[in-house]
Amino acid sequence: MFLNKLKAIIEGHFTVFKHSFKKRITQEYPEVKQDLPENFRGVPDWYAEKCIACKICEKVCPANAVRIEKGVDNVKFGLNLSKCIICGNCAYNCPKNAIIMSKNYETAVASKSLLIIEKNSKDNNYE
Amino acid sequence: MNYLYFLYIQFLLNHNIPKIFGDITFPFIPFCIVAAMIIFVVLVLVLLERKVLALFTQRKGPNRVGPWGMFQTIADAIKLLCKQNIDILGSDKFLFNIAPIVVFVPVMMLWGIIPYSSEFVFMNFSVSVLLYISIAALPVIGIILSGYASNSKYSLIGAMRSGAQIISYELPIMFVLLSIVALSSSMNLKDIVYSQLGEGAILCWHVFPCIVGFIIIFICMLAELNRCPFDLPEAESELVAGYNTEYSGMRFALFFLAEYALMFIMAAFLATLFWGGYLPITGKYISEIFFSDNQFLPVFIYFEQFFWLMIKTFILVFLFMLVRATLPRLGTQSLMKLSWYLLLPLSMINFIVIIIFKYFIEGGVL
Known part of the structure; x- marks a missing residue:
């Protein structure tokens, strides 16, 4: 009984000691980025050339974060990241796959106003 | 010196x-x-x-x-x-301020009695081991003072636990130290180191006749240091931080300093008693080979002795850390049981066995 306990304690020490020869799990974040899973949901990306301005994304959004405005010859896309819960509903329900969940998860900004993303299909420099 | x-x-x-x-x-x-x-x-x-x-x-x-x-x-x-030093409402200000100093000063005194090399012993008394026992028991007074003066239930419970723990683990330590004193027939730490000098290098260390005593004293030192698995006085999940819950800034730093300084000096003390202190592991000084013609050979040897002691000490500190990483915390009951039911009788038996060993194998008690 007593010897069994002693044996267990000594085995425990060896097990812990063996860990020091294994590979480190820590990843030094800003330098080394994590491998993201396939279905990872980051900030939604909008592709103007695919969008037909059906406004389904605006309707399904549970947080009222997405806004689509149809102009005469252009479509405006607005996303409020301070409201967005990154649920992926807009991307799932989009009939033309104009919204795709990107892998970008670094959304920290210095000011609240930077959280509101405005895109216009007329501008060529949208991403 | x-x-x-x-x-x-x-x-x-x-x-x-x-x-x-x-x-x-x-x-x-x-x-x-x-x-x-x-x-x-x-x-x-x-x-x-x-x-x-x-x-x-x-x-x-x-x-x-x-x-x-x-x-x-x-x-x-x-x-x-x-950081700011926060004064606690309802605390005893004088005792509250003096407690970290009472903890730290004995620890600093302990640093003086270890022989770092054959020349550098800051306090070379003929009864260093006795002095060690008496000084090493002093920090608990500071701990109890801090618990009493903090006017906080966590601090008080932590301090009481620490007191009970150190009193019950002091006895096995003394019996093991007695067996070491019997082995080397001296209480001077330098003489104890010299008694481990011999032809067999490592084999002459006291750890081999007294292996049971080494394990006992290692466990007891863990308890005296309030380290895992005996960290009941500062059990984080129960008592926030135990006796130093209410301390901040410089006063907390003194507690912290005392804890780690005590850990190091206990490891050095163990290395001196059991692992041959500043004697080389190799049996011969390395500097004797490289600097045999140099006129500063004694100085090189002093530094090499210091180096060997540090290596042994850091191996022991590493063992302390390995134990901390492995074992979970004991309950109060099992803590007391371990000391009074197992370690104390074992250390007594060990003492008797060591005396018999000394009398029949090494010849005579002196």
Whole structure:
């Protein structure tokens, strides 16, 4: 009984000691980025050339974060990241796959106003 | 120490300063050496502890401040010194302020009695072991003071636990120390180291006849240090931080300093008693091979002895950390049971066996 306990304690020490020869799990974040899973949901990306301005994304959004405005010859896309819960509903329900969940998860900004993303299909420099 | 004293007096005489001035100011030199060593060693130990615990849990540990996170503890220390000292409402101000000092001063005194090399023993008494026992029991007074003066239930419970724990683990330590004293027939730490000198190098160490005693004293030292698995006085999940819950800033830093300084000095004490102290593992001094013709050979040997002691001490500190990483915390009941039911009888039996061993195999009790 007593010897069994002693044996267990000594085995425990060896097990812990063996860990020091294994590979480190820590990843030094800003330098080394994590491998993201396939279905990872980051900030939604909008592709103007695919969008037909059906406004389904605006309707399904549970947080009222997405806004689509149809102009005469252009479509405006607005996303409020301070409201967005990154649920992926807009991307799932989009009939033309104009919204795709990107892998970008670094959304920290210095000011609240930077959280509101405005895109216009007329501008060529949208991403 | 005589060598350093000689150098100092010689230096003063060369500058026409009377010898009496040297006699008065000489004790400050070992004090400054010890103080500097404590600060340096504690900074290293805290970093080492975090790195080693990270090693055992497959993490990296501190790695941002400086290369390999080397300056992390210095940054922590500066942060701690800049913090506000909070006075607790309803606390006994005088006892509250004096408690960290009562904890720290005995620990600093312990640093003086270890023989770092055959020349550098700051306090070379003929009864160093006895002195060690009496001084090592003093910090608990400071701990109980801090618990009493804090006016907080967590502090008081932590302090009471610490007191009970140290009293019950003091006895097995004494019996093991007695068996070491019987083996080397001296209470002077330098003589104890000399008694481990012999043809067999490692085989002459006291750890081989007294292996049971070594394990017992290792467990008891863990308990005296309030470290895992005996960290009941500062059990985080139950008592916030135990006796130092209400402390902040410099006063907390003193507790912290005392804890790690005590850990290091206990490891050094164990190394001195059981692992041959400053004697080389190889059996022969390495500097004797490389600097055999050099006139400063004794100085090289002193530094090599210091180096060997540090290696042994850090191996023991590493073992302390391995135990901390492995074992969970004991309950209060099983803690007391372990000491009174198992360790105390075992240490008594060990003492008797060692005396018989000494009498029949090494011949005579002296």
